[in-house]
Amino acid sequence: MNCLSNDEVVHVKENGIEYIQFKRLLEYEDRITHCFTLKPLDFKIENNNNKVLNEYDKICKALEIDSKNLYRPSQTHSNNVKCVNDEEPGIYTKEFQEVDGLITDKTDKILSLTFADCTPLFFFEPVKNVIGNIHSGWRGTYQEIAKTAVRKFVTDYGVNVKDLICVIGPSICGKCFEVDEEIAKQFADKFNEANGFRNIVKKFDNKNKYLIDTELINRVILNREGLSNKNIISCGLCTKCFSAYMHSVREDGEKAGRNTALIMLK
Numbered sequence: 001m002n003c004l005s006n007d008e009v010v011h012v013k014e015n016g017i018e019y020i021q022f023k024r025l026l027e028y029e030d031r032i033t034h035c036f037t038l039k040p041l042d043f044k045i046e047n048n049n050n051k052v053l054n055e056y057d058k059i060c061k062a063l064e065i066d067s068k069n070l071y072r073p074s075q076t077h078s079n080n081v082k083c084v085n086d087e088e089p090g091i092y093t094k095e096f097q098e099v100d101g102l103i104t105d106k107t108d109k110i111l112s113l114t115f116a117d118c119t120p121l122f123f124f125e126p127v128k129n130v131i132g133n134i135h136s137g138w139r140g141t142y143q144e145i146a147k148t149a150v151r152k153f154v155t156d157y158g159v160n161v162k163d164l165i166c167v168i169g170p171s172i173c174g175k176c177f178e179v180d181e182e183i184a185k186q187f188a189d190k191f192n193e194a195n196g197f198r199n200i201v202k203k204f205d206n207k208n209k210y211l212i213d214t215e216l217i218n219r220v221i222l223n224r225e226g227l228s229n230k231n232i233i234s235c236g237l238c239t240k241c242f243s244a245y246m247h248s249v250r251e252d253g254e255k256a257g258r259n260t261a262l263i264m265l266k
């Protein structure tokens with residue numbers, strides 16, 4: 001297979017730059033720009049920030065947006081979600097420390113978060129014209145950052161949750177995400193059947209390994225917060241299963257790069 005396109009996803013390849021877009025968000029192409037980048041683009045910040053800035057220039061050029069308007073928070077697996085208003089854009093600027101989710105109703109603000117197995121949540125609310133970009137790794141999922149985000153859409157922007165669309169981007173799937181007994185137990189205790197969850201934690205083998213379906217947990221959280229099932233869209237792509245295309249910490253180890261999710265109101 002040399003293409004990730006499916007019922008929900010369009011795989012774009014132009015001039016050596018590859019990314020995916022979601023059909024549900026492309027319906028609003030006149031109002032929002034978005035993508036999830038693919039290899040070889042790599043947004044991991046190490047010693048050489050210039051390399052990452054160059055990567056942003058490439059993807060922004062492909063999307064015909066200005067990389068100067070980029071907001072990238074320093075993600076720490078928190079459940080902190082922050083609204084973007086008129087702060088200075090940039091990478092890890094002081095207003096956006098320890099932030100794992102961004103929301104805005106302002107145009108020309110590129111909300112940018114990075115991922116390598118964690119769950120990206122792209123939000124769009126077409127009535128009030130509000131977008132969000134949320135990083136829900138297993139820690140963020142455990143802390144229900146999706147719930148924090150949805151409530152912020154309601155309290156800060158007066159959004160009706162029935163109008164809110166969430167596309168769940170590529171993340172490690174429920175067949176690939178192995179955890180040890182301690183983490184499995186935390187999840188099983190919090191998201192248990194008595195609370196209406198099903199099959200979120202599964203025993204994997206006889207070596208005390210378990211599998212967790214973080215996408216499913218996020219779906220249930222979003223559904224409980226009032227989003228309609230038809231407005232919660234899974235892209236059907238696992239970063240580890242498709243690690244030839246996407247950076248995956250579980251597949252590539254500590255040297256893994258980072259994919260970036262971008263969304264902007266035009």
Ligand SMILES: [Zn+2]
Pocket residue numbers: 172173174175176238239240241
């Ligand atoms: Zn997988």
